Amino acid sequence: MTSDLPLIAVTSGEPAGIGPEICLALANTDLPARIVVIGDRELLAQRARLIGKSVTGLDTEHVPLRVPSVAGRLDARNAPYVIDVINCALQGCLDGRYAAMVTAPVQKSIINAGGIPFTGHTEYLAEKTGTPRVVMMLAGAGLRVAVATTHLALKEVPAAITQQELETTLRIIDTDLRNKFGIERPRILIAGLNPHAGEDGHLGREEIEIITPVLERLRNEGMDLVGPLPADTLFTRKVLAGSDAQLAMYHDQGLAVLKYAAFEEGVNITLGLPILRTSVDHGTALGLAGTGRADPGSLFAAVRMAIEIASRKANAKGN
Ligand SMILES: NC(=O)C1=CN([C@@H]2O[C@H](COP(=O)(O)OP(=O)(O)OC[C@H]3O[C@@H](n4cnc5c(N)ncnc54)[C@H](O)[C@@H]3O)[C@@H](O)[C@H]2O)C=CC1
Ligand SMILES: NCC(=O)COP(=O)(O)O
Numbered sequence: 331m332t333s334d335l336p337l338i339a340v341t342s343g344e345p346a347g348i349g350p351e352i353c354l355a356l357a358n359t360d361l362p363a364r365i366v367v368i369g370d371r372e373l374l375a376q377r378a379r380l381i382g383k384s385v386t387g388l389d390t391e392h393v394p395l396r397v398p399s400v401a402g403r404l405d406a407r408n409a410p411y412v413i414d415v416i417n418c419a420l421q422g423c424l425d426g427r428y429a430a431m432v433t434a435p436v437q438k439s440i441i442n443a444g445g446i447p448f449t450g451h452t453e454y455l456a457e458k459t460g461t462p463r464v465v466m467m468l469a470g471a472g473l474r475v476a477v478a479t480t481h482l483a484l485k486e487v488p489a490a491i492t493q494q495e496l497e498t499t500l501r502i503i504d505t506d507l508r509n510k511f512g513i514e515r516p517r518i519l520i521a522g523l524n525p526h527a528g529e530d531g532h533l534g535r536e537e538i539e540i541i542t543p544v545l546e547r548l549r550n551e552g553m554d555l556v557g558p559l560p561a562d563t564l565f566t567r568k569v570l571a572g573s574d575a576q577l578a579m580y581h582d583q584g585l586a587v588l589k590y591a592a593f594e595e596g597v598n599i600t601l602g603l604p605i606l607r608t609s610v611d612h613g614t615a616l617g618l619a620g621t622g623r624a625d626p627g628s629l630f631a632a633v634r635m636a637i638e639i640a641s642r643k644a645n646a647k648g649n
Pocket of ligand 1: 348437438439451609611612615617623624626
């Protein structure tokens with residue numbers, strides 16, 4: 331029955347990017363959900379005409395652009411529009427109208443240029459929902475790569491990895507792998523921060539002073555944690571075998587591997603939020619906007635993951 335299907339909001343993202351046109355691929359799909367694309371209806375129709383597609387069969391919730399948008403050309407005057415779209419989906423999730431929100435990419439720099447401080451959906455949704463700590467995790471090609479720090483200048487990373495932050499991060503990953511992914515006792519591999527995981531303290535002491543004490547504490551509580559492991563070999567097939575997730579210490583340490591292995595099907599999920607949010611793994615690809623050549627594979631994977639988790643949650647409630 332149609333009414334039993336989860337209602338999923340998809341934000342169309344930066345209007346000048348590929349977000350609006352990859353959302354068009356969600357029209358008339360046979361996915362087990364009702365999909366609602368949030369964005370400016372005329373923008374979606376215009377982008378459809380540009381790439382020879384149609385908006386017929388696409389359910390939408392209209393949020394008006396501030397100024398008309400041209401594919402590939404950023405305009406800071408539309409920064410509040412991008413935020414309106416995210417807020418609309420978030421409010422729908424908080425009200426219980428939407429089972430999940432799936433986000434198309436935004437251009438972080440132009441939101442800031444528009445006068446709105448913004449580092450990413452991850453941090454924005456955490457702040458708006460009053461969640462002190464969330465975790466970014468990207469999944470694809472059999473990997474689930476979480477990061478201990480998100481959008482941070484590299485020189486600020488070591489100071490951000492404290493025992494308390496790391497412990498909270500691992501607890502969130504463990505809890506969400508159980509609750510969202512149905513993994514009974516997740517095995518998590520943890521990367522070191524320094525080359526060779528610090529080489530016994532000769533190449534940095536974060537492994538000895540921060541990471542190892544946290545892992546020992548949480549192992550004593552029963553968590554299945556392996557590490558700290560040298561990051562350069564953590565992602566080799568033999569080391570990965572049997573693991574359910576991998577924790578990198580910073581953005582590019584983990585996400586470069588994930589994107590190499592699974593760019594066309596990668597899904598970004600924010601763990602620890604009171605609502606369910608998944609996302610594409612790619613950015614706004616301005617150079618492709620309006621060409622019709624953008625691959626919607628990651629968006630479909632993000633929608634599928636949202637449906638699976640929402641359905642698992644609904645079934646657990648029903649039991
Ligand atoms: N979830 C989000 O909102 C995300 C936003 N971004 C933002 O996107 C902007 C651009 O970031 P970049 O680093 O240039 O990464 P990007 O992912 O936009 O582009 C990297 C390369 O991948 C290609 N590409 C990206 N998506 C594609 C698709 N669906 N099909 C075919 N080819 C695709 C692009 O043409 C480019 O060659 C930045 O402002 C960044 O912050 C980046 C990642 C995620
Ligand atoms: N590289 C992943 C990324 O930048 C995603 O950011 P967010 O907007 O999901 O926080």
